[in-house]
Amino acid sequence: MRRMLALFCLISLAAPLTDAWRPSQPRLHFQHSELVRSGRLMSLSVPAGDLNSLLPGEDGRHLYIGMKDHLLSTSLDDITQTPRKIYWPASPDRIQNCIMAGKSLQTDCANFLRVLELYNQTHLYACGTGAFNPRCAFIPTNLFLRAEExxxxYEDTESGKGKCPYDPHQRTATAMxxxxxxxxxxxxxxSHDTAFIRSLGERHAIRTEQxxxxxxQGAEFVHVAAMSxxxxxxxxxxxxxxxxxxxEAEGAAGKVLYSRVARVCKNDIGGQRSLVHKWSTFQKARIVCSVPGPDGIQTHFDKLRE
Structure with a gap:
């Protein structure tokens, strides 16, 4: 029997505040079995494998799922429906080259979808590691309607260099x-060159210094966001x-990790001379969580996850 993973959606969980509510305790506590019996928890079965990206559709009625060798689309109107699939494997020669480089067939030498973004009202932009040869593609959303799978x-894809990591185990953050x-x-x-890169569009690509x-320095990316x-x-x-x-903090104790936030101007077109095709507005700072007041303290969370 083929193993399945379950993706759970929790719906309509709300309760009024009462005078007895205490901030230190959760307002509601449910057992998994209670949610199933009440009908408030529904499960979507998808093929077992690496599940990396979840992207709600622009219409709010679909959920796109990036996995190992597959891109799925499921209806949010009825998630019990069988998801529609696009099979997107790495090319056989790249898989063979990946294995010859000493990588694992199961955990490295496949197409792990690590980038999944809404490009416009009709297309997704998705990228996979391609067995250490990243590839990207513009995918029309109506493609899922033509057949269940x-x-x-390969010829429908383009190079994913600078858009998607080679190594599926590297953390990635993207935004369209x-x-x-x-x-x-x-x-x-x-995976020695961690970078923040802007590509696609009509302007030339620019990035951090290599x-x-x-x-x-060995950045593990978490999130990208635009702000006005x-x-x-x-x-x-x-x-x-x-x-x-x-x-700046390393010493006898060895490697030190900091959580950072960096920013660039959206209209940055790069600099001159040594900064050609490089950000000219890149700035970064350490993230500090401060408690205000005369007795306030500064707290550092140096392994940022979300």
């Missing part, structure tokens, strides 16, 4: 902003949250 061929992909990734085969620890600071679009910024090695 389809296959995406005005038709451009902002990606925090490890951008080389050995192999320069003053920009990024005024009515003037020229002031818009893009922020990236990550954890990295803090060289």
């Amino acid at each position: 389809q296959r995406l061929e 902003i005005d038709g451009e992909l902002y990606a925090g990734i490890s951008s080389d085969f050995l 192999y320069d620890s003053t920009w990024l 600071e005024s009515d003037n679009e020229e002031d818009d910024k893009v922020y990236v949250f990550f954890t990295e090695r803090a060289q």
Whole structure:
């Protein structure tokens, strides 16, 4: 029997506040079995495998799921329906090359979908590791309507270098902003070059300096977000949250990790001379959680997860 994974959706859980409610305790506590019996918990069965990306559709009626070798679409109107699938494997020659490089067939040498974004009203933009040869594709959402399972061929894809990591175990953070992909990734085969890169769109790609620890040092990316600071679009910024090695704090104790936030101007087109095709507005700072007041303290959470 084929193993299945269950993706659970919790619906309509709400309760009024009461005078007896205490902030230190949860307002409601449910057992899994109680939720199933009450009908408030529904499960979506998907093929067993690496499940990395969940993306709600623009219409609010579909959920797209990025997995190992598969991209799935399921209806949020009735998640018990069988998901529709696009089979997207790595090419056989790349799988063979990956194995010859000493990687594992099961955990490395496949197409692990690590980037999944809404490109516009009709297309998704998805990228997979491609057995350490990343590939990306524009995927029309109506493709899922043509058959329950389809296959995406290699010739329907494009190079994913600078958009998707080679190594499926590397953390990745992306955002599609005005038709451009902002990606925090490890951008080389050995995962030595962690970078924040903008690609796609009409402007040329720009990125952080390669192999320069003053920009990024072994970064593990968590999230990318665009923020408006005024009515003037020229002031818009893009922020990236990550954890990295803090060289300024390393000493006898060895490696030290800091949680960081960096930002760039959305209208950045790169600099001149040594900064051609590099960010000219890149700034970063350590994240500090402060307790205000005269007796306040500063707390650091140096392994950022979300």
